[in-house]
Amino acid sequence: MNYDVIAYGLVLAGKTIPIVNHAKNLGLMIDQTFSWKDHISNVRKKVYYCLYTLGKFKKIFPMELKRRLVESLIFPHFDYCDHVYGGLSGELGDSLQLAQNACVRYVCNLKRYDHVSESYSQLGWLKLDRRREVHALILLFKILHSQKPQYLRSAFRYLSESSQYSTRSLNTRDLEIPLHRSMAYGKSFHVRAARLWNSIPIEIRNALSATSFKVLVTEHLYPEA
Secondary structure, three states: OOEEEEOOEEEEOOEEEEOOOEEEEOOEEEEOOOOOHHHHHHHHHHHHHHHHHHHOOOOOOOHHHHHHHHHHHOHHHHHOOOOOOOOOOHHHHHHHHHHHHHHHHHHHOOOOOOOOHHHHHHHOOOOHHHHHHHHHHHHHHHHHHHOOOHHHHOOOOEHHHOHHHHHHHHHHOOEOOOOOOOHHHHOOHHHHHHHHHHOOOHHHHOOOOHHHHHHHHHHHHOOOO
16 A cells, blocks of 8 residues: 655545644554653543542441442552553653552541552552562463464464573573663563563463462462552
């Protein structure tokens, strides 16, 4: 298919597609630099709006009901596509964590400046950076064990597939860490997931199901949760 790039956009099949600062694809906000700033801002707005709505019944609902409501109505906003933007750090990561802290304060009837660390343990919740790590590992487990989807499976390579590392890797079943020079690629699912996979024991990697793997890997990485 022929297309032309012009100053104000892309011409495809005679139609002009304008250049924009960000675009939404399947609910994921993608900007020109893959900073995820717009997506995180959108997630925070959804979370705080939901908390505002639920807050009207804060004194009526028991704690267990509030916990279930947050897990059912708000956590999906945190979790959606977190494999893609999981390498968050700095201000964006902190801003998203503040939104989860607000969820804890809502459930546990805490004031704005009350500490929330003990409440996370009480609720059995992982903080978002740890939650994203577990999600990345679960997805990788499913990819490696099902061999699907092929376009993702082909992105991961066992060290045993390279003669240079065959002796060591036959026992560890480690994954090859892709060479990466840019910070953006270093935070990608491909690199992060492979590095996390190599950090867990072989017994956990050989779990019989994704459900048992989730339990084992969470207990191994975050036993205090």
